[in-house]
Amino acid sequence: MALIKKFVQLIISSVFCLLSTTLSAHAAHLPIGMNTNEVMQVDASVPFVNLFKMALPFAEADANLTHGSIAYDADGWPQNLHGGQAGTNLLHWLPAGTLPDGQYTVLYDGEGELVYQDDAKLITHTAGKDIIQIAAGADQFFKVVLLIKQSNPENHLRNIRVLLPGGICAHDPFQRVNSASQCDGDYQDFATHYDSILFNPDYLNFMRDFKTLRFMNMSGITRNPVST
Structure with a gap:
């Protein structure tokens, strides 16, 4: 009985190994596709060099970040703060290792003041350019808030780019x-x-390595209010 049991175990093991080898070889030639994520501040895939592409529009941000009677230009940039502030979560609860710790370059057009909170701090500032240090917090997550505290209505702060090191x-x-x-x-x-x-x-x-990429989520279709 023990011999039969060992024989059966050997057969099962051999079949399993054969299937594993065959499936692995077959999978290497399969046209496998992959979804893209919706690009948001919580998207750990971080598809773009410019991290600001992940941030929510200022007008859609939390009321603690954007508040006041803010006037926006045609592209959604705060044109006149009217004494308020405009803010957004640049990164929100991204696991440590998703991005490199280091010095990130922030470029912008116009005149105003940007303030960085949570896991980012200002290192140097020149007109139209900030260097900020971003590092995962003690909780092992990245959380970065960006605020526009001041902006010249005649040449408002706009076209923000936050670039990888x-x-x-x-x-x-x-x-x-x-x-x-x-x-x-x-x-x-x-x-x-x-x-x-x-x-x-x-x-x-x-x-x-994927043969097909599905861009439905990245295109924003899941948040598009238009329906048929």
């Missing part, structure tokens, strides 16, 4: 690097080349 070697857009020393003369930093380097290299590297 580092850049890429031009020959390899799938790998983020910290500095030019990691490239062979073809370093492109995000702070300068964000118009052409749109996607976070970590995101591209994850998505590159």
